[in-house]
Structures are given as C-alpha cells and as structure tokens.
Amino acid sequence: MQVGDLVTYTFQGKRWREGLSVDVGLIVETGKWTGNADVKVLWMGSGAAATEAITQKSDHLKVLV
Numbered sequence: 662m663q664v665g666d667l668v669t670y671t672f673q674g675k676r677w678r679e680g681l682s683v684d685v686g687l688i689v690e691t692g693k694w695t696g697n698a699d700v701k702v703l704w705m706g707s708g709a710a711a712t713e714a715i716t717q718k719s720d721h722l723k724v725l726v
Contacts, residue, residue, distance in 0.1 A: 662700055664688055668722040677725065685725065689714050 662668065666688045673683040686702035693699060698716035705711070 662688055662691070662719050662722065662724060664691060667725040668702060669725055671721055671723045674723050677723075686717075686722075 668686050668688060669677055669683045677683045684704060686704040688700050689703050690701040691699060692701075694701075694716040696716070696718070698718050700717050700719050700722070701714035702717050702722070703711050703714050
C-alpha cells in the first residue's frame with residue numbers, strides 16, 4: 662500500500678464487488694505506530710470526511726481497484 666491508495670476494510674471486499682456501499686479511505690502516510698499500525702487513513706463517513714487520519718494495520722485493509 663502506498664500514499665494515495667483508496668482502501669476499504671478487507672471484510673467489505675465482497676460488498677464492493679457487488680456494487681454496494683462500503684467505507685472508503687485514503688492512505689495519507691505510511692510508517693510504524695503503536696499496535697502494529699503501519700498506515701494512516703483519512704476515512705470518508707456518511708456525508709463528511711474525517712478531520713484527522715486514523716492509524717490502521719494494513720493487513721485489515723484492501724486496496725480498491
């Protein structure tokens with residue numbers, strides 16, 4: 662995963678393939694953080710974007726193609 666990739670949670674991959682709504686985030690930074698997190702993601706919520714990036718473990722995310 663690289664800065665600029667659009668991602669969703671791995672468990673929502675099937676919903677994405679079926680054309681249903683999923684949580685979508687933008688990777689804004691990579692590195693190492695507490696709890697084995699290795700990316701920072703700006704998530705898009707219902708109608709509003711997050712105001713700050715949230716650290717996430719990339720193993721739990723899937724790049725949207």
